[in-house]
Amino acid sequence: MTEHDIQLLKSHFTFWDKLSPHQKDILIGGTTAVSYERGDSIHSADLDCVGVLLIKKGSVRVYILSEDGREITLYRLYDGDICILSASCVLQSITFDVHIDAVSDCEFLQTNSCAFSQIMQENIYVEAFAYKLASESFSDVMWAMQQVLFMSFDKRLALFLLEESANEQSDTIHMTHEQIARFVGSAREVVTRMLKYFSSEGYVELSRGNVHITNRAGLTSLTL
Amino acid sequence: MTEHDIQLLKSHFTFWDKLSPHQKDILIGGTTAVSYERGDSIHSADLDCVGVLLIKKGSVRVYILSEDGREITLYRLYDGDICILSASCVLQSITFDVHIDAVSDCEFLQTNSCAFSQIMQENIYVEAFAYKLASESFSDVMWAMQQVLFMSFDKRLALFLLEESANEQSDTIHMTHEQIARFVGSAREVVTRMLKYFSSEGYVELSRGNVHITNRAGLTSLTL
Structure with missing residues (x-):
């Protein structure tokens, strides 16, 4: 030392x-x-x-x-x-x-x-x-x-993405669905399904190993 | 005092x-x-x-x-x-x-x-x-x-009934399905469905406000 x-x-x-x-x-x-x-x-x-x-x-x-x-x-x-x-x-x-x-x-x-x-x-x-x-x-x-145990999964995942984005000071979260699932305590399939829904709503764009936040206000509205 | x-x-x-x-x-x-x-x-x-x-x-x-x-x-x-x-x-x-x-x-x-x-x-x-x-x-x-979070519900409910029976030193547990649901952190419907299954397997007999253990060995086998 x-x-x-x-x-x-x-x-x-x-x-x-x-x-x-x-x-x-x-x-x-x-x-x-x-x-x-x-x-x-x-x-x-x-x-x-x-x-x-x-x-x-x-x-x-x-x-x-x-x-x-x-x-x-x-x-x-x-x-x-x-x-x-x-x-x-x-x-x-x-x-x-x-x-x-x-x-x-x-x-x-x-x-x-x-x-x-x-x-x-x-x-x-x-x-x-x-x-x-x-x-x-x-x-x-x-x-x-x-x-x-208590929070609905859309809210939980939205909160996680916003927190991670703040931590990294970037709109892009470099994590696979598998990794995100581990962090939020869920299964990969559940994360993938919800991210696709977020994507269809225009909140995020998905690419290999990345989640890019495109509508921060929309994502935030899920957490309220 | x-x-x-x-x-x-x-x-x-x-x-x-x-x-x-x-x-x-x-x-x-x-x-x-x-x-x-x-x-x-x-x-x-x-x-x-x-x-x-x-x-x-x-x-x-x-x-x-x-x-x-x-x-x-x-x-x-x-x-x-x-x-x-x-x-x-x-x-x-x-x-x-x-x-x-x-x-x-x-x-x-x-x-x-x-x-x-x-x-x-x-x-x-x-x-x-x-x-x-x-x-x-x-x-x-x-x-x-x-x-x-991790234990399958049949195991969890069986464990609860056995523990409660040991606590009360009786084969009969005087609780409604609603009360059991609160103790095991689940919904009443889920408890009712599982108790009916336990009953159909001959592990328990159900009556109003009571669960009577009739096959302790069977119930115990679920917890292993």
């Missing part, structure tokens, strides 16, 4: 000032700078838990997977966010596991579970920090759950 | 020994014994948050409600459990709200949000306790979510 990385740790791990000098050493010693490429699997239910991730750059997607391969995206994290569910093994009240993929090329500071677990057991401020972070994820998941 | 109630508080609020004498007074002063009748609404998104509930006796159901009235049960709590989402207003990282109903006649120790918030702000052990409890609910919700 560089001096800059250590400053990042200090500013994002808000319990830093409550750590003993020895605990600070454990935290720094247990943290390494790592990078992942777009599409990499960072964490899955089958692997050992990778630890706490501080995202320096890039974004990750946290999702669950059914036995028959359906995915539901729970939430995404971006620059400056901390991912705690990748260290669920150290949180005794978290009994489920999730998958985490890199949405773009990513750089993280990764604190291994062993180091984090040790300072968490010794220091109540670290424990409170970790469970509070988990509760933030809980709020994100509840939002996603309400979307998936 | 009786002396017995205070002992209950001490044994369930595991941060008790970390409280100052003044904080102990605030906690006791802010807690009252209350009772609710079966079917009562205890907490909803529209009401002020009622505070932390320690369940002395009875059970509650925590659920979300869509704009068009669909319910999804997130989890249930029983004797000795503590409900923290009824005090979500004091947890800044919890940004959603839930509904809570009494499933049976209930007795609680209810610590008002104001008192709980005060000791939580002053005492990091209380904060860690509260967020850890919230994370336990998170785990329950993830389980429910996977059931609703």
